[in-house]
Amino acid sequence: MKISQAFKFEAAHRLPKVPETHRCSRLHGHSYRIEVQLDGPVDPRTGFVVDFFDLEKCFADIVGALDHRCLNDVEGLENPTAENIAIWIWDRLAPSLRQISAVRVYETADCWAEYQGR
Numbered sequence: 001m002k003i004s005q006a007f008k009f010e011a012a013h014r015l016p017k018v019p020e021t022h023r024c025s026r027l028h029g030h031s032y033r034i035e036v037q038l039d040g041p042v043d044p045r046t047g048f049v050v051d052f053f054d055l056e057k058c059f060a061d062i063v064g065a066l067d068h069r070c071l072n073d074v075e076g077l078e079n080p081t082a083e084n085i086a087i088w089i090w091d092r093l094a095p096s097l098r099q100i101s102a103v104r105v106y107e108t109a110d111c112w113a114e115y116q117g118r
């Protein structure tokens, strides 16, 4: 069974590896939407794969670390592409969330990057 829960944060970033002529080399902001997908058996007692309320608690530290910040200043996010943000979030959730199967980062409504642990 798959379940998914989303959370959001606002942040600024610039992409240091693109040419100066690329508009994303300049500091700009996004309203990020993150979707975390889990894949696992339904607990017959609770009817849950994982309680959505417990997922919210797992996200709180990540939102605290990223919301209303310049992502380039966050350790491990010196090159804050959507791809690297997805890996960064995965690395922080996976140790305590064994059913995690994907982290999808929407940088805009039209663009996302998804990491599935590889």
Ligand SMILES: Nc1nc2c(c(=O)[nH]1)N=C([C@H](O)[C@H](O)COP(=O)(O)OP(=O)(O)OP(=O)(O)O)CN2
Residues within 6 Å of the ligand: 015, 023, 024, 080, 081, 082, 083, 107, 108, 110, 111, 113
């Ligand atoms: N593979 C990736 N490509 C790009 C990334 C990324 O993280 N991974 N990031 C960027 C820019 O940071 C960002 O997406 C640019 O945002 P923006 O210019 O706001 O995007 P839009 O195309 O939606 O802007 P419009 O003004 O609506 O055209 C670039 N590439």
